[in-house]
Amino acid sequence: xxxxxxxxxxxxxxxxxxxxxxxxxxxxxxxxxxxxxxxxxxxxxxxxxxxxxxxxxxxxxxxxxxxxxxxxxxxxxxxxxxxxxxxxxxxxxxxxxxxxxxxxxxxxxxxxxxxxxxxxxxxxxxxxxxxxxxxxxxxxxxxxxxxxxxxxxxxxxxxxxxxxxxxxxxxxxxxxxxxxxxxxxxxxxxxxxxxxxxxxxxxxxxxxxxxxxxxxxxxxxxxxxxxxxxxxxxxxxxxxxxxxxxxxxxxxxxxxxxxxxxxxxxxxxxxxxxxxxxxxxxxxxxxxxxxxxxxxxxxxxxxxxxxxxxxxxxxxxxxxxxxxxxxxxxxxxxxxxxxxxxxxxxxxxxxxxxxxxxxxxxxxxxxxxxxxxxxxxxxxxxxxxxxxxxxxxxxxxxxxxxxxxxxxxxxxxxxxxxxxxxxxxxxxxxxxxxxxxxxxxxx
Ligand code: GUN
Ligand code: ZN
Numbered sequence: 001x002x003x004x005x006x007x008x009x010x011x012x013x014x015x016x017x018x019x020x021x022x023x024x025x026x027x028x029x030x031x032x033x034x035x036x037x038x039x040x041x042x043x044x045x046x047x048x049x050x051x052x053x054x055x056x057x058x059x060x061x062x063x064x065x066x067x068x069x070x071x072x073x074x075x076x077x078x079x080x081x082x083x084x085x086x087x088x089x090x091x092x093x094x095x096x097x098x099x100x101x102x103x104x105x106x107x108x109x110x111x112x113x114x115x116x117x118x119x120x121x122x123x124x125x126x127x128x129x130x131x132x133x134x135x136x137x138x139x140x141x142x143x144x145x146x147x148x149x150x151x152x153x154x155x156x157x158x159x160x161x162x163x164x165x166x167x168x169x170x171x172x173x174x175x176x177x178x179x180x181x182x183x184x185x186x187x188x189x190x191x192x193x194x195x196x197x198x199x200x201x202x203x204x205x206x207x208x209x210x211x212x213x214x215x216x217x218x219x220x221x222x223x224x225x226x227x228x229x230x231x232x233x234x235x236x237x238x239x240x241x242x243x244x245x246x247x248x249x250x251x252x253x254x255x256x257x258x259x260x261x262x263x264x265x266x267x268x269x270x271x272x273x274x275x276x277x278x279x280x281x282x283x284x285x286x287x288x289x290x291x292x293x294x295x296x297x298x299x300x301x302x303x304x305x306x307x308x309x310x311x312x313x314x315x316x317x318x319x320x321x322x323x324x325x326x327x328x329x330x331x332x333x334x335x336x337x338x339x340x341x342x343x344x345x346x347x348x349x350x351x352x353x354x355x356x357x358x359x360x361x362x363x364x365x366x367x368x369x370x371x372x373x374x375x376x377x378x379x380x381x382x383x384x385x386x387x388x389x390x391x392x393x394x395x396x397x398x399x400x401x402x403x404x405x406x407x408x409x410x411x412x413x414x415x416x417x418x419x420x421x422x423x424x425x426x427x428x429x430x431x432x433x434x435x436x437x438x439x440x441x442x443x
Contacts, residue, residue: 013047015435016063019072019393021053022412023079023382024368028360029319035360036383037412042069043077045389048434053383072393075429076419078363079382080139080390081339082370083329085238085278085299087144088129088155088168089113089122090332101244101308104333112332113171114180116146122154130158134439136337137428139390140370140380142238142276142299142328143168144210147181149191156199163203163434165380165388167236169210170195174221185220189228196232204388204434208236208276214264215250226268229275236274236374238299241265242287243279244310262287271296273375278330279304280318281311288321297373298323301330302345308333312353326373327365339366340423347420359416389435394419398427 021041028034042059044051052059060069093112098104116122122145133141145151145168152170159166172188173181183191192209200207209232211217211225229237242248242261251261258264262283265271271294280298283291291298300313318325328334329342336342343362350357371381380388396406396415402422409415419427431439 013045013435014051014064014067015045016060016067016069017043017045017072017077017391017393018056018069019043019075019077021077021383022363023053024364025382027369028358028364034364040073041077043383043391045432045435048389048436050383050385050387050389052385072429074395074397076394076396077391078394079367079380080392080431080433081137081366082326082374082381083133083138083141083339083342084276084297084326084370084373085144085301085328086141086331086334088126089116089144089146089151091125091129091132094332095335096332098308100246101310101333102246102250104308109332110178110181113146114178116151116154117148119150119154122148122151123158126155126158130162130164131439132337134162134431134433135428135441136339136425137392137394137431138337138339139392139431139433140165140376141167142208142236142374144212144238145170147171147173147183147188149195152195152199156202156205160203160205162438163436164438165204165206165390165433167206167208167238167374169208169236169238172209172211172221172225173216175218176216185218185224188221189224192225192228193232196235200232200235206236207232208238210237211239211270213240213247213251214261215247215254219255222264222268222270226270229272230269233272234274236276237270237272238276238278239265239270240278241280242282243305244308245282248282260284260287262290266290266294276326276373278328279310279313281305281313285317285321288318288323291323292321295324295375298325299328299330299373300325300346301328301334302349303335303342304330304333306345306349307335312349314353315350315355315357316353324373325365326370327362336424338424340420340427342366343420359413359420362420363416389432391432392428393430394423394427395429395441398423398429402427
């Protein structure tokens with residue numbers, strides 16, 4: 001690789017893509033100048049990393065003679081979507097009916113997760129799951145495996161083979177669940193530590209310590225999981241909190257000394273940067289203050305919350321207290337792998353809560369918002385120089401209706417809004433991970 005006088009690195013791995021290019025530098029809820037938009041844009045990728053994003057007219061002259069420019073004119077290139085909360089073992093039970101979270105867990109979730117002691121089954125589901133994510137334009141996810149270490153090996157093996165930037169972890173669960181899914185306080189944490197040593201930062205794989213939720217861990221397991229999180233501060237931590245009122249009441253019964261459900265996690269040292277809390281519907285102001293102080297992040301899961309009838313996430317209160325926000329599907333509680341469909345649900349959830357979610361904010365939450373919530377800005381989530389080249393190509397002509405609606409949009413906000421409200425996996429024409437094409441929509 002050589003560096004030209006202009007500072008561009010010339011190498012055999014150089015690729016360029018011509019399309020409209022959009023990415024975020026800031027959260028549009030708090031900054032007037034939050035994004036870069038290049039209607040006739042060029043994205044230049046060098047050896048799997050971003051070299052430049054800008055106007056075609058300005059950038060194309062900097063390309064060495066003979067560089068292939070892939071022509072996606074008429075389409076939009078945006079950073080790959082980031083889904084900060086999803087359960088791969090629940091793929092086969094998506095859209096299973098139940099009157100609320102706790103019966104849904106008992107009836108469908110636990111029996112389905114039981115099968116993941118079988119590495120072959122786990123591998124087959126992991127392959128389908130990753131295909132589905134890439135078809136939907138999701139290039140990074142924070143993934144729950146099951147209580148079985150084999151389920152984690154199966155997942156990371158598939159993710160590593162595709163060179164995806166994924167976060168995953170073994171579920172910790174040593175009470176209030178069927179015997180066949182139960183680990184022990186010591187055994188669960190020992191297995192987690194072995195998986196950290198095996199997978200954390202191996203290629204693009206990252207480990208998340210994963211207590212399922214406080215009601216299924218004993219105090220001894222919570223204590224040991226908190227110690228593990230302190231021993232490995234650059235691992236992630238993921239769990240559920242304040243999703244459903246029955247669950248909140250249950251947590252209160254099990255941890256009567258805690259000020260709130262979130263306070264249980266706080267007590268065990270689990271509020272920290274790189275911790276991701278699913279749902280966060282029934283938090284109070286004190287909880288939100290602790291989330292913000294500790295840089296713990298919210299994974300809001302609108303399709304799941306509407307499906308299970310869990311409640312409405314309060315955007316206004318979260319923003320008033322500067323809590324890190326991200327968007328997630330929560331499949332199989334969530335009803336779609338598509339982050340576009342998830343935006344659709346988030347928009348409606350905001351409206352029902354009396355607030356308004358602009359399209360720019362939805363796209364921010366699904367890209368840079370996710371990266372910031374994971375402390376991964378600069379690595380994924382936008383097109384700054386040297387970021388990993390995970391990006392997707394969105395097609396405003398994907399369906400007859402979307403094509404018709406897009407023709408009548410007068411602004412970027414309207415176009416993004418149409419994509420968010422009418423889009424799904426069909427809207428994703430191509431997905432690239434680390435500069436490599438990993439999904440192309442069939443013609
Ligand atoms: N709380 C504890 N486990 C789960 C789960 O698998 N899905 C959801 N939505 N909530 C949970
Ligand atoms: Zn979940």
